[in-house]
Amino acid sequence: MIRLLVGDVREHWHVWFGVLAVATAFGYMGGWFASFSATAAADPMVSTSFFFRSAAQAILMFSAIAGCVVLSSTARGSVVSLRRTYALWQVINIPPVVVGFAVIVQIALVGVFGLCLGLALCWASSSTVFSALFMDIDLFEGVRLLPGFSLCPAVLGVSLFVSVLGGTRAARAAACTPPVMALRDEWSVEGASERMMPLRWLAALAACAAAAWCVSTVDPVLAPVDFGQSTWLVFLPIAIPALITALAPVLLPRILRAATCPLSRWTAWLLARGSAQHGLTQSLSIETSLVVAMGVVAGFYSMMSLMEQYATAYDLPIGSGFGFDPRLACVMFAGPVILAAVGSCANVALALRVRERDASLLEVLGATPRQVCVVSVLEAYMHVVTAGSAALLAVVLSNMIAAHALGLGAGSAMLSVRFVPAVLIAVAGFVVLVVAGLMPVLRMIRTAPVRFLNE
Known part of the structure; x- marks a missing residue:
């Protein structure tokens, strides 16, 4: 064996x-x-x-x-x-x-x-x-x-x-x-559609329990006196993205439909949207990798900003102690970012044969090579927008929960959200997906499309 x-x-x-x-x-x-x-x-x-x-x-x-x-x-x-x-x-x-x-x-x-x-x-x-x-x-x-x-x-x-x-x-x-x-x-065997399985429900319940425990350690009355008890709130940017990832089969298709409203007069957009929707029914791997990276990194930066606002509001001596050195960020967040980048590339590479067939089919049906490339780029954009929207939801949700635990208003939670880390990761992810997505298209352009349809 x-x-x-x-x-x-x-x-x-x-x-x-x-x-x-x-x-x-x-x-x-x-x-x-x-x-x-x-x-x-x-x-x-x-x-x-x-x-x-x-x-x-x-x-x-x-x-x-x-x-x-x-x-x-x-x-x-x-x-x-x-x-x-x-x-x-x-x-x-x-x-x-x-x-x-x-x-x-x-x-x-x-x-x-x-x-x-x-x-x-x-x-x-x-x-x-x-x-x-x-x-x-x-x-x-x-x-x-x-x-x-x-x-x-x-x-x-x-x-x-x-x-x-x-x-x-x-x-x-x-x-x-x-x-x-x-x-x-x-090469014609497709995977079963992604759906909520018992393991996903268990993971979602575990993430909810972890978030609830983090909140339960904070007493809003005692927090200004004993601010150390609020340190467990920094685990919310881990628990909430994990929750979003566990609920991905339910959330991501709906986010994709809402974030990529169809442009009826642009055929390339409709083709890319349909391809992205079909891809989500088969695999959530690209989106979940990016959600984890963007949600954890941007969530942690946002949580530090919320803590700094709270400490400054109550004149605590650590009000200026939440500065985050970029070099320390490299140490802490290199893991999620590297894993997300490698995972996204790996999952795109696994679908190379299918993407070659799809691109060949488009060209056989009359699409020009330029149009096929545009569809590939738009599909990568939609994947990144979907993952970014889900990550932003996780960041806002973790900040709202932490603000409620500390007795702050929703305005403080929203003002402390930091978009720059998520945008940087999203841009890097978009570049990776575009390069990986255009590779099979360019290979198909240099070869007769019928060859890929017959493989």
Whole structure:
């Protein structure tokens, strides 16, 4: 069985490459966590120990949540591409339960290999990156980062947990593949429509419970006296995007319809809108990756702004202590941003063959190459607008909840929303999606369209 699993991964390496890339990105951030933790533990009494310990906790917290979401969507995309293979396994009398377990093992194997690559990449580059970011600060003069080899088993354990947790939905999709799929062409097999499954409802309830617990730790009467109790509110920018992601099958199609009202006189817009709507029914992977990155980063900046407003309003001594150094932001939010970028690219790459066929069909039906490119760019724009709208909803909701817990009005919550981080990530995501979306179109333009229709 092991030979079958390894051989299948090797045979379909182009399908598993997305999971490998996400696992490598997660391993890279895991290397930073191990390095910072080991450096902080080497001498707990030095002045930099608190920074390294806090940075390690932030990396673990933000990257683990983003890793679960991105790996789940990427793994499901890979499994959907291999549904015919898993149907063939059932034809040769492998039970569906064993198929699901085999998928978990495959994801774990690819995840461990990617983790090792990410750790090696981090150890090779961490000193250079850290020096470029922080060596002009007197506090870090003479500081030497430790590799943290002793924490590798812990990082491996977290990676395996994230792989299993993120791959559960993909394993279920593989186990539910009907054997009749073996009779269909591999590239014509579409995934089941995204819908609210029990696991998504459980994730949504867990996110709601986490948000409620964060709010319950704050007493508006005592907050001006004991402001430290409100620190748990900074976890809201993690819980609320997780909630939006869990409810994505319900929310994102409606957001897409509302945010991209049809322009009846522009055919390219209607085609792009229809393609984006169909894509959402099959996979939410592109949007969920961007929602996590934009929601977490912009939500944290907005929460810090709200805290600063509150502290200033009550003349607390920490009223000016919420400035956020961009270099610290690189450390804290590199995980979600890198994972979102890698996940988006991986999921677009998985759909290259389908996109080539769609572009070929448009050209055969009379569209010019320029029109096909415009449709591809507009579709990328719609994906980013949908994800950005969902992320903005998460940011506003987390700020409104925090403002209510602190006894502030809705106006303070809205004024403290920071759009710039989300806009920067959205622009980067749009560029990535446009480049990835135009690659199959340009390849089709250089080749006879009928070739892709016959493949």
